[in-house]
Amino acid sequence: MGSVGAKDVPELLDAHGKRIDGRGLHDLRPLKIEAGVLQRATGSAFVEWGENKVMAAVYGPREVHPRHMQQNTKAVVQCRYNMASFSVDERKRPGLDRRSQEISKVIGEALESVLFVEEFPKTSIGIYIEVLQANAGTRCAGLVAASVALADAGIPMSDLVPAVAVGKIAGKLALDLRKEEDNYGESDVPMALVPRSGRLVLLQMEGHMTRDELKTAMDMGVKGCEKIYEIQKAALRNRYSLGGNGGGEAQ
Numbered sequence: 001m002g003s004v005g006a007k008d009v010p011e012l013l014d015a016h017g018k019r020i021d022g023r024g025l026h027d028l029r030p031l032k033i034e035a036g037v038l039q040r041a042t043g044s045a046f047v048e049w050g051e052n053k054v055m056a057a058v059y060g061p062r063e064v065h066p067r068h069m070q071q072n073t074k075a076v077v078q079c080r081y082n083m084a085s086f087s088v089d090e091r092k093r094p095g096l097d098r099r100s101q102e103i104s105k106v107i108g109e110a111l112e113s114v115l116f117v118e119e120f121p122k123t124s125i126g127i128y129i130e131v132l133q134a135n136a137g138t139r140c141a142g143l144v145a146a147s148v149a150l151a152d153a154g155i156p157m158s159d160l161v162p163a164v165a166v167g168k169i170a171g172k173l174a175l176d177l178r179k180e181e182d183n184y185g186e187s188d189v190p191m192a193l194v195p196r197s198g199r200l201v202l203l204q205m206e207g208h209m210t211r212d213e214l215k216t217a218m219d220m221g222v223k224g225c226e227k228i229y230e231i232q233k234a235a236l237r238n239r240y241s242l243g244g245n246g247g248g249e250a251q
C-alpha cells in the first residue's frame with residue numbers, strides 16, 4: 001500500500017452509499033464454485049469470485065515427503081498457497097515469498113481444524129491453491145475452494161469452511177472487499193467460519209477499527225460465510241447428483 005495523493009484515491013462510496021462496482025455494503029461479489037475439475041487430483045475445485053480466479057487441488061491421504069515430516073498419530077496437512085506471476089497488475093516474482101508462506105500456514109491450520117487427521121496416521125494430505133487472477137480476498141477464495149476440494153476428495157471432515165473479508169471503507173463497514181477497497185480502505189478483516197460449530201478458524205486484521213466495529217464486522221462476516229456455505233454445498237450436490245455439472249452459483 002503506497003502513499004498516494006488525495007486526488008488519486010478513488011471514491012469508495014458514492015452519494016447513494018453504492019460501492020465502485022455498484023454493490024451495497026452487505027453484498028458479496030458474484031461467486032461461482034465448480035467441484036471436481038481436475039482429473040489427476042484426488043479432489044479439486046475452481047472458484048470465480050468477482051475478479052478472483054482460484055484453483056484448489058487436493059492429494060491424499062498419501063505417503064509423506066519428506067519422510068521425516070511423517071507423524072505417528074495423525075496425517076500431516078501440507079498446504080501451499082501460490083500466486084501466479086500473471087495474477088496481479090505488477091508481475092509477481094515466482095516462488096514462495098513471506099506472504100504466501102503466511103497464507104499457506106493460516107489456511108492449512110484452518111482446514112486441519114475440520115479434518116479427521118487422527119484417522120490417517122503417517123500420511124500426508126496435500127492442499128495446493130493456485131491463484132490465477134487476484135482482486136483482493138484471495139486467501140478467503142483459496143479456503144473456500146480448498147474446503148470444497150477436500151470434500152470432493154472424500155476426505156473425512158466435520159464441515160466445509162466458508163471465508164470472507166469485511167473491511168472499512170469511507171468510514172463504513174463493507175462485506176467482501178475488492179482491490180481498490182482493500183488498497184484505499186481503512187481496514188481489512190478476513191475470517192473463516194465452521195458453520196456447524198459456529199467457530200471462527202481464521203481471523204486476521206490489517207488497519208484499524210473500534211471494538212464495536214469489529215463486533216459488527218464479525219457479524220457481517222458470519223452472515224456472508226453462511227451464504228457462501230450454501231454455494232459450496234450446491235457445488236458438491238451438483239457434482240454428485242446425476243447429470244450435475246459440478247457448479248454452485250450466487251445470484
Ligand code: CDP
Pocket residue numbers: 088089090092099134135136137138139140179182188190
Ligand atoms: O488476497 P488477500 O486479500 O487475501 O491478501 P492481501 O495480502 O491483503 O492482498 C490483497 C490483494 O493485493 C491481492 O488479492 C492482490 O489482488 C493484491 N496483491 C498484488 O497485487 N500483488 C502482490 N504481490 C500481492 C497482493
